[in-house]
Amino acid sequence: MSPAAVKIERLEKTLGKNKVLRGISLEANSGEIFGLLGPNGAGKTTTLRIISTLLAPDAGSVEVLGFDTRAAPEEVRRRVGVVTADIGVYPRLSARENIRYFAELSGVLDGELERRVDAVLTRLDMASFANQRAESLSSGQKQKVAIARAIVHDPEVLMFDEPTSNLDVLASREIRGFMVESRGRGKCVIFSTHVLHDAERLCDRITILHEGSVVATGLTAEVRGAHRDLEDAFLELVDK
Amino acid sequence: MKALGIVFRKELREIVRDRRTLMAIALAALATPLVLIVISQVSTKTATQTYTIGYSGQIPTGLDILLSATGLKLEVVADPAAAAKQQVDLGVAFLPAEIDEYYDPTRQSAQIADTRLQTVLGQYNAAKAASALQQKGIDPGLLNPLPQKIHPLSSPAKAAGNAFLSFFLPYILITMVLTGGLSAALDSSAGERERKTLESLLLTPAPRSRILLGKILAISLISLVAAVAAIGSMLLALTQIPLLGSRVSLSPLAAVVMVWLAILLAGSFSSLTLALGTLAKNFRQGQAYATPLYFITIFPASIILFIPDFNPNLAYYLIPILNAVLVLRDAIVHDSVAWPALAVTTASLIATGLICWFTALRLFTREALLVRS
Numbered sequence: 001m002s003p004a005a006v007k008i009e010r011l012e013k014t015l016g017k018n019k020v021l022r023g024i025s026l027e028a029n030s031g032e033i034f035g036l037l038g039p040n041g042a043g044k045t046t047t048l049r050i051i052s053t054l055l056a057p058d059a060g061s062v063e064v065l066g067f068d069t070r071a072a073p074e075e076v077r078r079r080v081g082v083v084t085a086d087i088g089v090y091p092r093l094s095a096r097e098n099i100r101y102f103a104e105l106s107g108v109l110d111g112e113l114e115r116r117v118d119a120v121l122t123r124l125d126m127a128s129f130a131n132q133r134a135e136s137l138s139s140g141q142k143q144k145v146a147i148a149r150a151i152v153h154d155p156e157v158l159m160f161d162e163p164t165s166n167l168d169v170l171a172s173r174e175i176r177g178f179m180v181e182s183r184g185r186g187k188c189v190i191f192s193t194h195v196l197h198d199a200e201r202l203c204d205r206i207t208i209l210h211e212g213s214v215v216a217t218g219l220t221a222e223v224r225g226a227h228r229d230l231e232d233a234f235l236e237l238v239d240k
Numbered sequence: 241m242k243a244l245g246i247v248f249r250k251e252l253r254e255i256v257r258d259r260r261t262l263m264a265i266a267l268a269a270l271a272t273p274l275v276l277i278v279i280s281q282v283s284t285k286t287a288t289q290t291y292t293i294g295y296s297g298q299i300p301t302g303l304d305i306l307l308s309a310t311g312l313k314l315e316v317v318a319d320p321a322a323a324a325k326q327q328v329d330l331g332v333a334f335l336p337a338e339i340d341e342y343y344d345p346t347r348q349s350a351q352i353a354d355t356r357l358q359t360v361l362g363q364y365n366a367a368k369a370a371s372a373l374q375q376k377g378i379d380p381g382l383l384n385p386l387p388q389k390i391h392p393l394s395s396p397a398k399a400a401g402n403a404f405l406s407f408f409l410p411y412i413l414i415t416m417v418l419t420g421g422l423s424a425a426l427d428s429s430a431g432e433r434e435r436k437t438l439e440s441l442l443l444t445p446a447p448r449s450r451i452l453l454g455k456i457l458a459i460s461l462i463s464l465v466a467a468v469a470a471i472g473s474m475l476l477a478l479t480q481i482p483l484l485g486s487r488v489s490l491s492p493l494a495a496v497v498m499v500w501l502a503i504l505l506a507g508s509f510s511s512l513t514l515a516l517g518t519l520a521k522n523f524r525q526g527q528a529y530a531t532p533l534y535f536i537t538i539f540p541a542s543i544i545l546f547i548p549d550f551n552p553n554l555a556y557y558l559i560p561i562l563n564a565v566l567v568l569r570d571a572i573v574h575d576s577v578a579w580p581a582l583a584v585t586t587a588s589l590i591a592t593g594l595i596c597w598f599t600a601l602r603l604f605t606r607e608a609l610l611v612r613s
């Protein structure tokens with residue numbers, strides 16, 4: 001079996017006075033959709049931010065494709081793409097310019113740049129609004145720009161943090177479709193959500209966080225067990 | 241260093257497309273000539289305006305002609321002291337052996353009329369005395385035992401123009417370097433958080449120091465453009481508008497010194513405003529944080545107005561902003577540069593810029609930046 005794309009061991013993190021993560025461990029592999037589940041405040045976003053090197057761990061370790069997040073943060077960021085619920089884009093740049101900017105900063109070489117940007121525009125069906133200023137785009141279109149800028153450097157690890165929370169049904173379905181497609185391309189897809197129903201449909205394996213600790217981990221079907229759905233399993237796990 | 245260039249180009253592109261920044265630069269370029277036109281007209285009007293003297297009694301022979309020629313109009317009043325309070329600019333009671341003058345020092349028109357009256361009376365008294373001595377066969381030169389011959393080392397009109405420039409130009413330079421890039425700086429820092437683009441930007445492998453430096457360079461450039469536009473339009477206007485009786489111009493040396501100081505100030509101000517913007521959650525909060533900067537920066541620029549002959553020792557040139565004002569004033573007024581003063585000023589402004597840069601970098605790389613957002 002190939003080594004895990006993302007490997008977390010005994011990770012701890014305190015933000016202000018809150019101990020957000022209390023020694024969590026997990027592994028996510030290439031070619032799978034890994035669900036990071038839990039209610040709001042469980043520590044999902046903090047975990048993703050530590051994986052992507054935006055935050056430093058207080059204790060424990062995180063490795064992405066063999067690179068330690070503390071020792072080689074730039075190497076990690078080169079291999080990671082993150083899509084969040086915040087679909088902030090530069091309003092005075094066009095969709096294409098937004099994507100090109102992130103491609104350049106991610107180290108896509110000049111000779112490759114336009115080809116990569118065009119490829120991602122085609123892949124996400126963005127040609128019709130590629131040269132439109134981002135300030136005039138709809139939420140769904142902006143979300144596509146946000147996805148495009150996260151994948152334009154073709155990262156091995158893709159992380160989605162509550163990506164559908166601000167989107168309508170159609171746009172949400174496109175995002176889910178994109179995650180499935182990325183899994184098909186051999187990427188490690190980490191899907192963080194509090195919507196357990198979405199996770200149940202998409203994820204191969206899941207880890208459930210509650211108050212900064214792992215309360216369950218394994219194949220989706222295993223965690224669900226004999227319960228009617230993941231929600232029932234989760235409620236039992238947290239004793240509610 | 242590639243990331244620096246990428247960020248610099250992107251920031252410039254955004255700034256150029258931002259109406260707020262462009263409007264600020266355009267307004268500054270238009271406003272300075274307008275201010276000059278107003279100053280020119282007010283000073284011309286003050287010089288040619290006729291002021292009224294309310295008088296009582298008998299005017300000495302010939303004095304009325306002299307007063308009239310000096311722009312002082314005579315008007316008979318019953319009580320000169322009462323009239324001087326509001327009705328006329330100056331009250332004069334011509335008594336048989338003396339002249340009583342009444343004026344209100346809080347009124348500028350009264351001060352100007354008083355100065356003119358003193359000049360006319362001085363000339364009148366001297367002429368009368370000389371005539372009396374001549375009639376008695378005495379040389380009137382006796383009244384002036386030490387004749388004075390004045391040799392101005394430069395044109396008094398040019399000196400007056402330089403004095404005006406030495407106040408006005410540092411003031412515009414500092415305000416424009418600060419305000420020209422302020423909107424862009426806040427947009428590039430607080431705006432990134434407000435638009436929720438900051439996290440994505442920091443997720444790129446580009447080193448944060450390079451990202452920040454790219455932003456600072458773009459903002460510095462736009463600050464310089466704003467300052468040059470305002471000062472350029474002012475100097476252009478000065479070639480067309482007579483000010484204080486002459487056309488004022490900036491010497492090449494002063495222009496070079498000004499550009500050098502503008503570059504140094506722009507670097508510091510850009511770092512400082514970026515640091516303040518990084519502390520803010522949104523553009524509006526950033527504006528609130530930056531407001532005190534106006535007072536902090538304008539105060540040293542104004543010192544020249546209150547203490548025009550302020551001649552500090554070298555230690556004063558360590559004080560940022562004040563040092564730039566002093567060096568620029570010397571370059572304009574004397575058309576020369578005291579090199580030790582310029583060296584200390586340069587070192588001080590570079591040190592200030594570095595402190596601001598490290599502060600901005602520290603703020604830009606702290607975890608709270610993302611956690612708070």
